[in-house]
Amino acid sequence: MxxxxxxxxxxxxxxxxxxxxxxxxxxxxxxxxxxxxxxxxLVACFGALAGCYLVLTAExxxxxxxxxxxxxxxxxxxxxxxxxxxxxxxxADLDSGNRVVAALVALATAAVLVTVVIDGFRSAYTPLDPxxxxxxxxxxxxxxxxxxxFEALSILLLAALIGAIVISRTDIKGRE
Amino acid sequence: xxxxxxxVANPGPTSPGPTLADFGHDPLxxxxxxxxxxxxxxxxxxxxxxxxxxxxxxxxxHRYGPNRAGKFGLxxxxxxxLKMGLKEDLMPRKVDKLLYFLAPVIIxxxxxxxxxxxxxxxxVSMFGVKTPLQLTxxxxxVLLILAMASIGVYGIVLAGWxxxxxxxxxxxxxSSAQVVSYEIAMGLSFVAVFLxxxxxxxxxxxxxxxxxxxxxxxxxxxxxxxxYAVLLIPSFLIYVLTxxxxxxRVPFDLPEGEGELVGGFHTEYSSSLKFAMFxxxxxxxxxxxxxxxxxLFLGGWRAxxxxxxxxxxxxxxxxxxxxxxxLVLLFCFFVWVRASLPRVRYDQxxxxxxxxxxxxxxxxxxxxASFRALRVDNSPxxxxxxxxxxxxxxxxxxxxxxxxxxxREQRAAQEAxxxxxxxxxxxxxxxxxxxxxxxxxxxxxxxxxxxEVPSA
Numbered sequence: 001m002x003x004x005x006x007x008x009x010x011x012x013x014x015x016x017x018x019x020x021x022x023x024x025x026x027x028x029x030x031x032x033x034x035x036x037x038x039x040x041x042l043v044a045c046f047g048a049l050a051g052c053y054l055v056l057t058a059e060x061x062x063x064x065x066x067x068x069x070x071x072x073x074x075x076x077x078x079x080x081x082x083x084x085x086x087x088x089x090x091x092a093d094l095d096s097g098n099r100v101v102a103a104l105v106a107l108a109t110a111a112v113l114v115t116v117v118i119d120g121f122r123s124a125y126t127p128l129d130p131x132x133x134x135x136x137x138x139x140x141x142x143x144x145x146x147x148x149x150f151e152a153l154s155i156l157l158l159a160a161l162i163g164a165i166v167i168s169r170t171d172i173k174g175r176e
Numbered sequence: 177x178x179x180x181x182x183x184v185a186n187p188g189p190t191s192p193g194p195t196l197a198d199f200g201h202d203p204l205x206x207x208x209x210x211x212x213x214x215x216x217x218x219x220x221x222x223x224x225x226x227x228x229x230x231x232x233x234x235x236x237x238h239r240y241g242p243n244r245a246g247k248f249g250l251x252x253x254x255x256x257x258l259k260m261g262l263k264e265d266l267m268p269r270k271v272d273k274l275l276y277f278l279a280p281v282i283i284x285x286x287x288x289x290x291x292x293x294x295x296x297x298x299x300v301s302m303f304g305v306k307t308p309l310q311l312t313x314x315x316x317x318v319l320l321i322l323a324m325a326s327i328g329v330y331g332i333v334l335a336g337w338x339x340x341x342x343x344x345x346x347x348x349x350x351s352s353a354q355v356v357s358y359e360i361a362m363g364l365s366f367v368a369v370f371l372x373x374x375x376x377x378x379x380x381x382x383x384x385x386x387x388x389x390x391x392x393x394x395x396x397x398x399x400x401x402x403x404y405a406v407l408l409i410p411s412f413l414i415y416v417l418t419x420x421x422x423x424x425r426v427p428f429d430l431p432e433g434e435g436e437l438v439g440g441f442h443t444e445y446s447s448s449l450k451f452a453m454f455x456x457x458x459x460x461x462x463x464x465x466x467x468x469x470x471x472l473f474l475g476g477w478r479a480x481x482x483x484x485x486x487x488x489x490x491x492x493x494x495x496x497x498x499x500x501x502x503l504v505l506l507f508c509f510f511v512w513v514r515a516s517l518p519r520v521r522y523d524q525x526x527x528x529x530x531x532x533x534x535x536x537x538x539x540x541x542x543x544x545a546s547f548r549a550l551r552v553d554n555s556p557x558x559x560x561x562x563x564x565x566x567x568x569x570x571x572x573x574x575x576x577x578x579x580x581x582x583x584r585e586q587r588a589a590q591e592a593x594x595x596x597x598x599x600x601x602x603x604x605x606x607x608x609x610x611x612x613x614x615x616x617x618x619x620x621x622x623x624x625x626x627x628e629v630p631s632a
Contacts, residue, residue, distance in 0.1 A: 036337060040275075043330070063319040071326025075356055078333050082349055134315045135376055 011128065015055045022048035033090040039077050046070050058133030192383035193298045193478075193490075194308035196315060199379075202307050209302070210311045214291050222459040226253045228504075229511045236515040257452060265448040268339065275338035280445070280453035283331025286324035287460040293317040294467040295379045297477045297495035309477070309496060310379060317378045318370075321468055322363055325422065329355050331457070332431070332441050339444035347440035351424055351431030354525060358421035358428075361533040365415040368408045368544045369472050382476030386490075405473035410540045412473045414533055419465035421529065423458065426514040430522055466506035474502050539569060 008016075025044040032038050046069040053062035096102065142150050202210075227242065227250060234241025242249030267276070297309030314320060329352050336348015370376055373384040388402035405412040421428040431440040445451040470476060477495035478484065488494065520528070546562045 040334075059314060060316050060319070063316050063323050066323040067319060067326055071323060071329065071359075072356065075326075075329055075333065075352065078337075079349065079353070082333070082337060082345060136315075 192386035279335035290324040362418040364537040
């Protein structure tokens with residue numbers, strides 16, 4: 001059963017507002033002139049995304065989003081920025097020479113994703129029952145239904161991890 | 177192969193406490209009362225906590241501590257707080273104004289939020305409304321606590337960066353690196369608890385600690401301890417270490433190592449309420465990790481053994497007292513550790529976090545998980561797999577051990593050689609010699625090529 005799109009429910013309004021925050025801060029990430037502020041706008045973007053997950057009753061994913069992306073990934077980026085340059089104020093050389101092409105690619109990707117999603121789901125409607133996004137149901141579907149992709153991804157991540165260590169360690173020499 | 181374990185149903189003459197279903201029915205005013213109570217509890221707790229710490233550590237060091245303001249010096253912290261509030265608010269000229277202002281807020285607010293999922297007691301009747309003594313609970317409450325801790329890191333990084341001071345930025349990087357590393361070990365030490373409790377909700381974890389069940393060995397039923405601190409003691413010990421590291425307390429208080437840094441990430445917050453916010457956040461964080469330790473490992477608000485024999489121990493308002501007692505004891509443990517241990521070096525801290533705590537934790541989780549798997553299905557296949565895992569782990573361990581031992585011996589030999597060389601020619605930068613580039617050692621510095629560090 002598809003409920004009417006108008007008038008929107010409170011959930012839909014909150015979801016839309018959060019999406020606006022996410023998209024807006026994502027745009028600010030690439031347009032701001034201060035490197036550290038860009039990282040902080042990324043935090044706002046991830047936070048809004050976590051809020052979207054919460055509205056969709058995916059509690060586990062939402063808090064993991066905060067824990068991993070806000071709490072670890074961006075902190076690592078800030079670390080990288082501060083250990084290398086710790087820039088203060090505006091940075092002049094932040095604009096890439098490829099920015100027109102990059103914008104085109106980004107727009108094209110967005111267009112493809114939006115068409116696929118709209119075409120694939122059209123008027124499908126998922127009822128937002130609390131509990132469907134809990135740790136239990138998520139764990140069940142990952143480790144029962146999707147266990148092979150999960151393991152393949154784990155191996156891929158492990159390989160990337162070891163590769164990063166090998167590249168960053170200068171005391172490990174390659175074979176002559 | 178059915179000799180191992182049989183799950184025992186919870187007999188419990190007393191109910192194990194509220195579950196997730198009991199939450200979300202509170203009228204708004206009850207929630208407001210609970211939130212205000214939490215806030216007041218934490219604020220008064222910080223005031224009393226600072227006093228308790230200073231008084232206790234003084235007695236441990238054979239001195240009196242604060243004893244002028246009020247009876248037993250009880251008003252000392254209040255006086256300090258008032259002084260902080262009345263001081264001139266200095267804003268260094270070149271700081272990033274917004275972030276400089278926001279950093280203390282970012283560090284303090286998540287600390288308070290984390291307390292909203294800590295259970296203080298069972299369902300009680302509050303002004304005629306049945307409600308659990310806990311602000312709220314989620315199916316993933318413990319994740320919320322971890323997420324709040326990871327947001328608090330931003331306060332540290334941004335305080336350091338926004339101050340525009342090299343000391344502050346170094347202090348900020350050091351302390352956030354420490355908090356991030358110990359957070360991983362902390363998260364891993366919860367995994368065993370999740371495996372045993374089967375839930376991430378704090379109220380249900382407390383309920384699961386009502387009764388330990390038993391371990392059936394043949395016809396013999398060995399009762400298991402109910403507190404996870406005893407049942408999962410490696411997890412608990414690791415958690416205790418990480419909670420010291422996570423809150424930047426002795427012996428991991430490097431962010432404030434006064435001998436090495438000027439003052440750490442809050443160097444430029446010299447006065448006023450912003451500095452008070454950092455202190456507040458530090459103590460609230462101590463209460464949060466103590467509360468989590470109580471909830472996840474020490475039976476939460478449930479009465480400890482001799483008291484639990486009394487039927488009324490786990491009903492009504494009494495459990496709040498047991499919870500508070502456990503919290504105070506844990507806080508005293510923090511003080512005791514501070515009075516006894518020296519500060520570790522930074523590389524020791526990182527080495528300990530990454531190379532000792534995390535691998536130990538992973539091995540322990542593997543063991544607990546295998547044990548749980550046996551409980552579900554003790555077919556020969558699982559047992560064979562377990563044996564392979566154990567043998568493989570031992571093999572990897574011994575291999576690393578021999579390699580490390582060899583490397584250590586090599587290093588020691590190298591160092592001894594270097595020491596011999598330095599002893600022969602002290603002028604080559606050896607020891608123990610005075611600083612040879614001082615003005616009155618004319619000519620003695622020829623061998624030394626020291627670089628001047630220009631002050632910006």
